Amino acid sequence: MRTKAKGFSLLELLIALTLSTMVMLMLSMGMSIVLKEWTRSSNRLDTSIEKVLVLLQIERALQGAYPHLYRDVEENKNYIFFEGDEEQISWVSTVSPGRKPGLTTWQLLPSEDTNGLEIRIVPAFAGDPTERLEEYATVTTALENYNVSFEYLYIDEKLKDDTQWLKEWSAKKLQSLPYAVRISLESEDTTTDSIEIIAIIQAHRHPKLKPIKP
Secondary structure (H helix, E strand, O other): OOOOOOOOOHHHHHHHHHHHHHHHHHHHHHHHHHHHHHHHHHHHHHHHHHHHHHHHHHHHHHHOEOOOEEEEOOOOEEEEOEEEOOOOEEEEEOOOOOOOOOOEEEEEEEOOOOOOEEEEEEEOOOOOOHHHHHHHOEEEEEOOOEEEEEEEEEEOOOOOOOEEEEOOEEHHHHOOOOOEEEEEEEEOOOOOOOEEEEEEOOOOOOOOOOOOOO
């Protein structure tokens, strides 16, 4: 007695191939979505790390702010270099990006090309660093799509409870540096949280000059 051999019909084979193709297509689409999301996440992570590093560098540079004394030849007077308002700030710091010895002049101001922050850095020598910032500074742009603002902490040394955040600070007039600088960053993206940093300045007085109350 012969046993009839069992096999697949052509229809069954076509159905199996179709199902296999659909499964492979779904797996391929899933992998593509995962890879795209992974790339977006990696890009966001890289951007976040870069932003944090820039903010840490700025915070360290402000913490290392130094009451750099220069002489105004026209007025024949000594002044401390530190000028700031809500949008920009210039100061001399003991901190430099390349950890080079000596003092470094920093300036932060709104970028003209992008909605971000322009960072100007130049070695601080004798004299007013303002001209060197305009002509010889190394310029970089960071924190794009952020609106950056600055405030300056004043503390009355006689009345410790008398503290206030000022919208501007001129060491040329006040003969001292602020006790701290508050940096506020507001993102244009509503899904991104705002950031606030307070950098405490230790060397806010010069031994030769007496601070003036604002």
